[in-house]
Amino acid sequence: MVLKEIFLKGFKSFGKPTKIPISPNITAIVGPNGSGKSNIVEAIQWVLGEHSLKNLRASEKFDVIFKGSKKYSASKSAYVELTFDFNNVEYKIARELNTSGENTYFINGEKARLKDITNLFGANGMVSIIGQGKIDKIAMSSPDELKKLFEDAAGTTIYIEKKKEALSK
Numbered sequence: 001m002v003l004k005e006i007f008l009k010g011f012k013s014f015g016k017p018t019k020i021p022i023s024p025n026i027t028a029i030v031g032p033n034g035s036g037k038s039n040i041v042e043a044i045q046w047v048l049g050e051h052s053l054k055n056l057r058a059s060e061k062f063d064v065i066f067k068g069s070k071k072y073s074a075s076k077s078a079y080v081e082l083t084f085d086f087n088n089v090e091y092k093i094a095r096e097l098n099t100s101g102e103n104t105y106f107i108n109g110e111k112a113r114l115k116d117i118t119n120l121f122g123a124n125g126m127v128s129i130i131g132q133g134k135i136d137k138i139a140m141s142s143p144d145e146l147k148k149l150f151e152d153a154a155g156t157t158i159y160i161e162k163k164k165e166a167l168s169k
């Protein structure tokens with residue numbers, strides 16, 4: 001699975017619909033303080049089901065919806081769409097939250113459950129995000145914590161969870 005593009009509409013500082021192409025190798029996003037670099041990373045985490053408000057630097061779930069600026073009025077919903085390439089097949093994974101609190105996930109435009117999205121990734125590759133300030137934490141991790149990190153990155157956590165689920169039945 002290769003991330004090809006991020007599309008943001010009404011997510012955090014992205015009041016203006018924005019497409020961010022991702023190069024096949026390394027993409028660096030540069031910009032002044034407060035220009036939205038971290039918001040882009042959080043947008044990826046959000047589509048992939050991030051629940052932790054702390055990780056999204058939000059005090060409530062609605063904080064991800066663009067609050068408005070001098071140029072643009074506040075958005076009625078936050079929408080982020082990630083385009084992935086998997087063996088030359090395109091997958092569009094999206095999440096939308098509106099101001100009434102309706103939260104929807106999509107796979108290729110069809111409503112989906114978060115579980116369907118995690119299953120897709122668990123089986124097809126890895127998504128690993130090491131955030132600002134996390135390097136110290138990794139260096140200080142216990143062997144067990146490091147093992148968990150590698151399992152997440154290798155995409156095997158899903159099988160451990162499936163095993164637990166099967167054994168509990």
Ligand code: ATP
Pocket residue numbers: 011012013014031032033034035036037038039040063064065066067068
């Ligand atoms: P730094 O270089 O300091 O790490 P950055 O480029 O990572 O900065 P971000 O932290 O991504 O910047 O962006 C912060 C900006 O996003 C702030 O100006 C903040 O007001 C704005 N912002 C966050 N949430 C919203 C929202 N819901 N509506 C409008 N703007 C928002």
Ligand code: MG
Pocket residue numbers: 037038039132
């Ligand atoms: Mg930042």
